Amino acid sequence: MADEGDVTGQPESPPVACQSGIAPPGGDPAGDFRWALARLVDRGTPFSLSEVARVARRSRTLIGYDGCDLPDVRREVLDGIASVDARRPARPRRDGGAPTVGRISDLEARLRRADSRNAVLVSRALEAERGRLTAERRLQRLRERTRGASPFLEDPCEPASSGKDRSGGFEADPGPRDDHGEEGSEG
Structure with missing residues (x-):
């Protein structure tokens, strides 16, 4: 060995x-x-x-x-x-000596500043999320109040409303009409 x-x-x-x-x-x-x-x-x-x-x-x-x-x-x-x-013997330090009280306090202050910055960023992210949710709820209420009034306010992800197309809320062509413009019965 x-x-x-x-x-x-x-x-x-x-x-x-x-x-x-x-x-x-x-x-x-x-x-x-x-x-x-x-x-x-x-x-x-x-x-x-x-x-x-x-x-x-x-x-x-x-x-x-x-x-x-x-x-x-x-x-x-x-x-x-x-x-x-x-x-x-004790291992020599890279910076040449024992850590000083000043160095430790400097590092603690930097840590506090970083924590403070993180808290501000988290607060901003939460505020942005609340704003997004508020806007989403407003849009949903607007869509519910104006359903069928305008195709631009409807959610493009939802299927079209029954009997209405996306071109302004008019019904699709009902079929053949007689000579007087009224719907006629075939047969």
Whole structure:
């Protein structure tokens, strides 16, 4: 298995005792975890319970949760993790230093302004919606009052009124008429 820092992809050399002198994995699970812990602490880079289990070639469930099979080893591993984290220098910030009170207050003010702008926009959107609904209701009442009076006021999406066409409300041609201009009966 290649070490994480090894970019050659070559298999790692067989485990050897680290500086602490603890034997490599292969016997007792607690001993395997202690060997892996010592190796990772010697390395000095941050690690986790899962990584200790991986290096020890054991299941992380043996040390991975409260009430596990090896609570003493779990405590040792957690102490080891804390000791490496404590030795590790704090990450430098991109802006060069800790955030100042002024910077924080500036960001809070910008957030308040953005919230205020959003509130104004929401208010305008609601007012526009109310105006649209009012206009829609007025148009509907106008259509109801003038139904059939003008084809321009009728809703183009509705079918034509019964017996009337869209050209001014006149009825369609009723059929043949006799010579005197009256409707006649055929037959």
